[in-house]
Amino acid sequence: MKIRKLDHSALVVRDLAVARHFYQTILGLEEIPRPRTFTFGGCWFRGMGFELHLILAADTTAPPGFADPGPAATRGLAHHLAFEVDDLALVEAHLRTHGVIIVGGPLPRGDGPLQLYVNDPDGNLLEFFSWNVDPNLPAEERAAIPYSF
8 A cells, every 4th residue: 555645634613704714814725616516515725735625514423623632732742733834933923913822832843843833713723833943942852641531
């Protein structure tokens, strides 16, 4: 078996208009047409080398958003999508201008990138990272955050 690439990710959202605004207007992704056979609510976006498909929660049995990761979100120890950006400081300022709350970071990963974490309007955890930082920047150990059953 040989996997060629990860082509797209799909997220279930509560409100398509709110999610569309977030991904298109705030994050700057290009909306693209969906197949005519897809009659359920949703929209598709394209970025550089990837697609993101949004599915309206009212039209599926899957719940919207990721489960609340608790404090693990501040360290990226949860389900998340990661987007590489050129300048993390500019992205952080842009997100804050649009009222997006930074839930973690910026923090060095330990091998060069600097990362920060936000939630989309449905609680999907998103990571933004850039490589153009000092690779010798001190990084804290990211220890396990145990789940309590």
